[in-house]
Amino acid sequence: MFDLVAGFCHSQILQALVEFDIPQMLLRNEMTTDALATEAEVPLDRMHVLLSAAVALGLLKRRKSGLYALTIRGAALAGVPGLSGMISHHDVLYLDLADPVAFFRGEVETELAEFWPYVFGASGATDPKVASTYSQLMADSQVLVAEDTLATVSLNGVRHIMDVGGGSGAFLAAVGQAYPNLHMTLFDLPAVAPGAQARFADLGLSERVMIAPGSFRDDPLPQGADLISLVRVLYDHSDETVSALLRSVYEALPVGGSLLVSEPMTGGDQPQRAGDAYYALYCMAMRTGKARSADQIAALLRQAGFTDIQTPKSRRPFVTSLVTGVKQS
Template structure:
């Protein structure tokens, strides 16, 4: 007879086997001291099981612009169905789903009104663009085991070709599409980064991989005297020039074309930001980039890293589920915990590493470090 594995002999293993028994579940659901816990755990498990349906209902709500239409006031299902191709009964089904998700409120007269969560969906920059973009991600997740085994050809890998970093190989139209999607959500990211990280004492900030310049635009509003440099691929910079020109900021920024894979980073900045950059790339590329940043900074220069991070010893949903699988579908990068990123920074020579509290880790977390000296 084969020996039981150590986990099976442990108290936790015994408890897990007990909980997994159908008879125990039925008893615990009736017993006064455990039925509340069983009910909560059951509801949480069902929420995981039903998650894919909720995301598809959300996609339909966004596609039909229901939050924007309800911003004008409560509407009846038949009225909202007009021009959508949906029968009133099907629109009622979708509105009822939205109400169950907390996006809408059903009124006694049968009309639906916008709830606070739905108003946030309409107003948060870039959120609806990301939801529309989820069609590709959803298709990439259709066979999760094939994705995990590396057997799937993914759509996201084609959507984000910039991460391959080969100069001249990127279609300008794809680069523009990437930059536009990133810029739509970057305002929210910038808001959180600037709440976590102090810019005090920084004279010249260089944003590496800064896309359309949305992060530097936010920095410019906070620090009107700071010198700003944007370093990114030549195919991306026209988008940045248009955005910054429209904001009246092009004159105070330097746009420096280049690939951090192939080109040395320009010198002169006393701080470098990497906003949603590291998780796009594998460990070797990240290590090389951090060494390049270290070389470009003067003694005492600062590094700012901002991106969604994994939970490490304390796994969490945003970093260890959503972004972990998203980067897996991109096929080039991965989410890392703050401790992992700190280790990579130390290996590159950085010290005084700090990890500020993230108010919304599902938006971004941050890490700061210094070049000694």
């Protein structure tokens, strides 16, 4: 019970470690309290408290020599793509949750939606600097999602994949490297297209990828793909927007074409920590979407006309879960 009460402090400890760059410093060399305090410009007594707290959480370990080192869990803060970025931006979420009573009553004008302006359509993401911020964060964390998605489903037999809402192309970059003969299309807002172009050029994928700028809220989807992927897209939007998007996907696919949905999901009738105690609140703070269970997403797919709906089990549901469907006629 005490661990639950202390949860907020745990989050702040994580954020402090990341902001002070302590995981990166310890990844290079084990260090003393004095050295870390000097590098981070933190008073020595306060750094001691922070480091002791990190040891208690299993993120750091203290040698008999007095040197601090990363544990395996702590090393993830430095080595897992996108993790530090996600932790750093959570100060916005913490502000939105500062008054939990008002938050759950729907009385808080949350700030998180301002961090993710694309959820409001093309008109919400016109500032290149803002687009760059959220695109980089999405791209970094998308590496793990792409790994788990491609480890769960096979794209053998697919000729052409279109990733809708694909941001700066992190998912398609992973697909392109894993499937060298696959044609690809990226469909997303014009503001994020430059980042995608640069990524594909760096990887030598430019000739295999067509970038189609547009907003699925406002524009029809391009035709030609026999697989359309929605990676971390649905949970950003309301049921009404999702239903309209799924109908557009259905119309854009040929008979026999498939849809792949990959995103964090709730546990439905069996709530689980990542989906129900984190993503559900995060989406609520964004004001436009909601975290859904695999069964809820499957029901939305059926309403759009999809059949042969499958929910393959991913290796790390806290990273992503999957739902697939087929257009039969």
